[in-house]
Amino acid sequence: MHQTFEWNRVLFNELPGEFLFEVIFRSVIMFTVLLLTLKLTGKRGVKQLSVFETVIIIALGSAAGDPMFYEDVGIVPAVMVFTVIIIMYRLVTWLTGKSKKFEEFIEGKTECLINDGKFSISTFEKESLAQDEFFSELRLKSIEHLGQVKFAYLETSGEVSVFYYEDENVLPGLPIIPQLFLNKSKIILSDGLYSCTFCGNTQIQKPGTATCKSCKRDEWVEAIKTLRIT
Numbered sequence: 745m746h747q748t749f750e751w752n753r754v755l756f757n758e759l760p761g762e763f764l765f766e767v768i769f770r771s772v773i774m775f776t777v778l779l780l781t782l783k784l785t786g787k788r789g790v791k792q793l794s795v796f797e798t799v800i801i802i803a804l805g806s807a808a809g810d811p812m813f814y815e816d817v818g819i820v821p822a823v824m825v826f827t828v829i830i831i832m833y834r835l836v837t838w839l840t841g842k843s844k845k846f847e848e849f850i851e852g853k854t855e856c857l858i859n860d861g862k863f864s865i866s867t868f869e870k871e872s873l874a875q876d877e878f879f880s881e882l883r884l885k886s887i888e889h890l891g892q893v894k895f896a897y898l899e900t901s902g903e904v905s906v907f908y909y910e911d912e913n914v915l916p917g918l919p920i921i922p923q924l925f926l927n928k929s930k931i932i933l934s935d936g937l938y939s940c941t942f943c944g945n946t947q948i949q950k951p952g953t954a955t956c957k958s959c960k961r962d963e964w965v966e967a968i969k970t971l972r973i974t
Contacts, residue, residue, distance in 0.1 A: 767812065770811055770812045770819060771812045773811075773819055774808040774809075774811055774812050774819070774822065777808065777822075777823055777826055797833075800829060800833055803829055804826065804829060807822050807825040807826060807829070808822065808826075810822070836850060851900050852900045853900065854897050854898065854899055854900060855867045855897065855898045856895060856896070856897055857878065857896045857897065857898050857904070858890060858893050858895060858896035858906075858944075859895060860894065860895075860915075861890045861891045861892075861893055861894070861909075861915045861917045861944060861946070862890065862943055862944040862945055862946075862958070863890075863942075863943045863944050865942075865943050865958065865959055867898075878904070879920040879925070881904045882896070882904070882906070882920055883920060883921070885904075885906055886972060886973065886974055887906070887920065887972060888919060888920065888921055888968065888970050888972065889916075889917040889918055889919045889920060889921075889939075889967070889968050889969075889970065890917035890918045890920065890939070890944045891909070891914055891915035891916050891917025891918075891946070891967070891968075891969060892908055892909060892914055892917065892970075892971075892972045893906055893907070893908060893909070893917075894907045894908060894909050895907040908972060911971050911972075914969060914970075914971055914972070915946070915969070916937045916939075916946050916967040916968065916969040917939060917944060917946055917967055917968070917969070918939035918940070918941065918944040918946065918965065918967065919939070919965060919966075919967070919968045924965065924966075924968065925941070925965060927965055927966070928941045928963050928964065928965040929963065929964065929965070930953055930962050930963055930964070931952070931953060932949045932950065932951050932952055932953070932954060932964055933951060934951055935948070935949070935950055935951065936948070936949065936966060936967075937949075937966070937967040938954075938964040938965065938966055938967055939964065939965055939966075939967040940956040940958065940959060940961055940963070940964060941961070941963045941964065941965055942956065942959050942961040942963065943956060943958045943959040943961070945957065945958040945959065946967045949964065
């Protein structure tokens with residue numbers, strides 16, 4: 745029965761101190777193999793990695809970690825794992841180059857989220873990007889309302905690409921500044937331009953209640969037409 749805080753067990757797992765030299769050797773070997781494997785993928789940075797490639801990196805990290813300090817895990821089997829992973833990576837990369845459908849299955853495809861200052865409803869609903877998260881992405885690009893945005897795309901990398909209207913073409917649009925957006929209401933108090941808080945459709949409204957022609961929702965906020973300042 746082990747005693748609590750038995751330091752030889754806690755620190756060395758009852759292995760001899762000389763095993764540290766083996767750990768150093770194993771770590772150097774596996775680090776070198778991992779570095780060479782990543783070099784073979786042809787990627788230079790994390791932002792260039794797709795979901796598939798991220799999975800590959802996680803698998804490689806797991807395969808590299810165990811042989812570094814587990815004495816019962818051999819280096820040769822770990823290197824074999826690396827070999828199989830890189831072969832599979834090359835195979836999948838080849839298939840994505842040959843088949844557009846397979847590429848879209850593995851990598852996903854670029855989706856248009858905003859078209860002419862309004863949400864592409866069908867696209868936005870099927871993506872996992874929440875409205876608050878998306879608004880945050882736009883605010884980081886100094887966007888105050890959707891009327892400043894001509895097109896916005898969700899790239900396969902997960903990043904959002906934005907194309908802007910020229911200042912003279914900016915439209916009234918749904919404000920995404922929190923203190924303005926939170927003024928949304930189902931009751932319109934005065935005549936004016938209002939934006940649907942769900943899809944961004946902007947139209948003239950009279951006092952009372954109204955249903956959006958695009959998405960059939962009924963929450964509105966007063967539209968704004970400020971120019972984008974960078």
